[in-house]
Amino acid sequence: MPETSLRIRMNKIILTLSVLMAVFFRPAEAGAASFAVTSPWVGFIASFISGDTKNVRYLSNWDNSGNVVKTASPRSGEVVIAIDAKDAENFRIKRNNKNLRLLYEEVPMTREQLRSAFFDPAMLPFIAQSVMRIMAEEDKGRYTYFQRRLAEFQSKIESTIDIGKHLLGSTKMLDITGAEGTWIRSSITGAVRPPAPVWEKWKAGDTTALKAALDEAQRRNWLILMDPWTPDIIRAAATGYEYRLTLPPPAKDQDYFVFLHDIFLTIWNKAKNVKTK
Numbered sequence: 001m002p003e004t005s006l007r008i009r010m011n012k013i014i015l016t017l018s019v020l021m022a023v024f025f026r027p028a029e030a031g032a033a034s035f036a037v038t039s040p041w042v043g044f045i046a047s048f049i050s051g052d053t054k055n056v057r058y059l060s061n062w063d064n065s066g067n068v069v070k071t072a073s074p075r076s077g078e079v080v081i082a083i084d085a086k087d088a089e090n091f092r093i094k095r096n097n098k099n100l101r102l103l104y105e106e107v108p109m110t111r112e113q114l115r116s117a118f119f120d121p122a123m124l125p126f127i128a129q130s131v132m133r134i135m136a137e138e139d140k141g142r143y144t145y146f147q148r149r150l151a152e153f154q155s156k157i158e159s160t161i162d163i164g165k166h167l168l169g170s171t172k173m174l175d176i177t178g179a180e181g182t183w184i185r186s187s188i189t190g191a192v193r194p195p196a197p198v199w200e201k202w203k204a205g206d207t208t209a210l211k212a213a214l215d216e217a218q219r220r221n222w223l224i225l226m227d228p229w230t231p232d233i234i235r236a237a238a239t240g241y242e243y244r245l246t247l248p249p250p251a252k253d254q255d256y257f258v259f260l261h262d263i264f265l266t267i268w269n270k271a272k273n274v275k276t277k
Helices: 002-024 040-050 085-089 111-117 124-138 140-168 181-185 196-204 207-219 232-238 256-271
Strands: 035-037 056-058 060-062 068-070 079-082 100-102 173-175 223-226 244-246
Touching: 035 040, 040 056, 040 060, 040 124, 040 140, 040 256, 079 085, 079 124, 085 100, 100 124, 124 140, 140 181, 140 256, 173 181, 173 207, 181 256, 196 207, 196 232, 207 223, 207 232, 223 232, 223 256, 244 256
Parallel strands: 035 056, 035 079, 079 100, 173 223, 223 244
Antiparallel strands: 060 068
16 A cells, blocks of 8 residues: 555656646747747847747848848748848838837947857857847747746857867967857967958958968968858968868758857867977
């Protein structure tokens, strides 16, 4: 009898835990709000917060060169998340559209600065918080779940950066990326980036100074690092140097943190057997 009674109590406990897990840890429920995002960068974050990519639909995606191209239009009943009013206008969505939600009224950044923001560990949590706030307002029943996912988002940033530090250590490189270097420089001290005024001169055609920097990187056996958004004039000058690497653009179906982790892994695979001078 005691054994039977214990078994009954254990079955009740297991049943109760199963119910609680179904209520609190289920990422998507019937009737959950559906979201459309104008930016694939925001889509990365919204998909993570949602925990279910079926509830987040991208209205744009990256091509093979890293350019964002429009791929779809909003559907009836979808809540559209845009970066700001100008971003919405690019999709012919008017500011007074009842289904439109803006992360910001206006983003005081250039397109290049905004792209880099999605690689900046200091800015990513604030962007994710804005995304979470909109999603929670439209799907109040999952507010607690969204909050937990936001906390996990922050934790994932920190743990992925720690992996980068472990993999790359003191790896030396000349960072001439258009965006992804922001993520790398947050993790290691060996990534050298030209000051902003110098960078602007390189973009404007100061190839003499650019070549001098590339020659010095080659002399020291530093990796010359590029990405899909490296300006063409800088990329053209760097192609004459053997020890270089171009990071790939993200893919829509790729997990955000797998993509960020793979940045580190790609560099490590290139640089692991190279000694600097």
